[in-house]
Every structure is written in structure tokens, then in C-alpha cells.
Amino acid sequence: MKAPKIVSEIGCNHKGSMEIAKEMVKVTAEFVGADYVKFQKRTNKELLSEEEYSTPHPNPKNSYGATYGEHREFLEFSVEQHEELKHFCEKLNIGYATSVWDFTSAKEIAALKPDFIKIPSACNLNFAVVDYLLSDYSGDIHISLGMTNRAEEKCIIERFDDSGALDRLVLYACTSGYPVPHRDVCLMEIKRFNQNYKDRVKAIGFSGHHLGIAIDVAAQTLGAEWIERHFTLDRTWKGTDHAASLEPDGFRRLVRDSKAVAESLEEKPQEILEIEKPQRTKLKRFTEILRD
Numbered sequence: 001m002k003a004p005k006i007v008s009e010i011g012c013n014h015k016g017s018m019e020i021a022k023e024m025v026k027v028t029a030e031f032v033g034a035d036y037v038k039f040q041k042r043t044n045k046e047l048l049s050e051e052e053y054s055t056p057h058p059n060p061k062n063s064y065g066a067t068y069g070e071h072r073e074f075l076e077f078s079v080e081q082h083e084e085l086k087h088f089c090e091k092l093n094i095g096y097a098t099s100v101w102d103f104t105s106a107k108e109i110a111a112l113k114p115d116f117i118k119i120p121s122a123c124n125l126n127f128a129v130v131d132y133l134l135s136d137y138s139g140d141i142h143i144s145l146g147m148t149n150r151a152e153e154k155c156i157i158e159r160f161d162d163s164g165a166l167d168r169l170v171l172y173a174c175t176s177g178y179p180v181p182h183r184d185v186c187l188m189e190i191k192r193f194n195q196n197y198k199d200r201v202k203a204i205g206f207s208g209h210h211l212g213i214a215i216d217v218a219a220q221t222l223g224a225e226w227i228e229r230h231f232t233l234d235r236t237w238k239g240t241d242h243a244a245s246l247e248p249d250g251f252r253r254l255v256r257d258s259k260a261v262a263e264s265l266e267e268k269p270q271e272i273l274e275i276e277k278p279q280r281t282k283l284k285r286f287t288e289i290l291r292d
Helices: 020-033 050-054 070-077 079-091 103-110 126-138 150-162 188-197 214-221 247-263 277-283
Strands: 005-011 036-041 093-098 117-118 140-144 170-173 205-206 226-230
Touching: 005 020, 005 247, 020 036, 020 070, 020 170, 020 247, 036 126, 050 070, 050 117, 079 103, 103 117, 103 126, 103 150, 117 126, 126 140, 126 150, 126 247, 170 188, 170 226, 188 205, 214 226, 214 247, 226 247
Parallel strands: 005 036, 005 226, 036 093, 093 117, 117 140, 140 170, 170 205, 205 226
Antiparallel strands: none
16 A cells, blocks of 8 residues: 655744744654645735734734734745745755635745645635636645535535546545544544545545544545644644644654555465465464365
8 A cells, every 4th residue: 555645734833933944844854754844824914804813812822912913924924935945845855835825825825836735624615716726726736624514515526526627636534623532533534535536536635633643544544645734843832733733753653654554554465475484384283174
């Protein structure tokens, strides 16, 4: 079995610091071993209403500003900084990608021509963004389906189908929460996605916000070809996503275990494997009962 692609979701866990962002890229590339790092891009005054922008953060202890808008602006990188990060990733031979939350961000990131652009669960019904990426961006489009009902899911699939672009679509099973208790992960959504869409879309993925790494291995065995987890250098840092993120050693073990599982998910190529033959000669009893 081919190992899934692993995405290290840095998101906004860099705390608004390019130095920290680059350190996270470096650790992911040189220690963790994931295939991609992924950031987030917002144009906050386009994304947020005036009221949302000027309202205090709902959890003040996680805020980097007096209002939610100021908090989001503090964490935001410019398109020039994203371009710098993309070049930095290329130097370290790790893929760069970004989630886009609004139309302007979609245009700015598409111009950088990453391998793929992600549309998060919160924005997967923004068809202005979807349509722009379908027509003006040639890479793959990854979409999470957290907090999305079946009717909305059907509309998204039809949008890609009508554009003849299902072969560019990667669908992620996802539960939107930070962190998500195990009972709400609902891994069998991966099975449903595979039954309904595997032969139509490019791939099925899993975006996890749970604790630990055991569930990701199960997602892989159920057919997830992409696994995305949030990444942080320190889970105690201020911010909403850190608590649902993996630290470097945990993420390294996820990548290691994913490769081991991929290697093991095979049928026996012959009835008695070469590794078994010495043990069979030494230990197997009563084989004569099946002889002529």
C-alpha cells in the first residue's frame, strides 16, 4: 500500500512571527518528515463583518489583540511573506500549501502556484472562491467537509462535476472542533466518502483535530490518502489551535507509523513466506496429516 501524504498544518500557530514560521517549516522538513506544510491566508476586513472585526475575542486569553479583528491581523502574513515561505520550503524540499478563507486570499495564493490550495470547512460554500480556483488556478483543490450537511456536500461535488474538475478535488473527512473527543471523530465517514466518491475524485483525505496519533493510523487503514494534522512547537502556547496540535516528536511518530502501516497493509504474496520457512521447519507439527 502506498503511504498517505502527510500535511503539517502550521496554520496560525506561528504566532505572527516569520522566524517561528520558518523554524516550524525547518523542523517539519528535517525532523518530522511530513510531505507538506500548510499555512492560512485571510483578508480579514473582507472575511469578517464590521461587528465581528470590532468585537473582543471570545476567549481573551488566546487573543493577540483588543478585538477579534486585531487578533486576526496580528497573526496574518502578507502575500509577500507567503511567497518567501514558499521559497523557503522549496530550499528544504518540502511542499508548501495554504488554506484560503476569502476571494482576495484565493487570488493572491493562486498567483504563487502551489501544488494545492485548501478550502477549509468554514468556507466550502463560498462558491465565488471555488469558481475562481476552478477557472484561474490549475493545481489541485482540497476541501474539508467538517460542519457540512449532505445537501451542502452534494452542491460542492456538483460544482466540481459541472466544471469537469473532479479529478482535481481531494475531499477530507473532518469534524470541526478544537480538540475533538474520540467519539466525535466519526472515522467511518472516510468509508462513506470512498464508497460514494473514490472513483470520481482525485483522493480522499482525513483532517484530524483529536488528541494523539492512533486515530490517524485507523484513518489510513480505512483509505485516507491524505492525512492533515495541526502542528505546533509547544502545545502550551497562546492560541486556539495549539491544544489540538501535535508537537514535533508526536508528529514524527505519526509519519513513522504511517509508513510502517503502509508497508504492512499487503496480502501474502505466497502461502508460506520466506521468513516463515525456517520457523515452519523448526516448529510446525502434524504436517504429515495432509500428505498423500
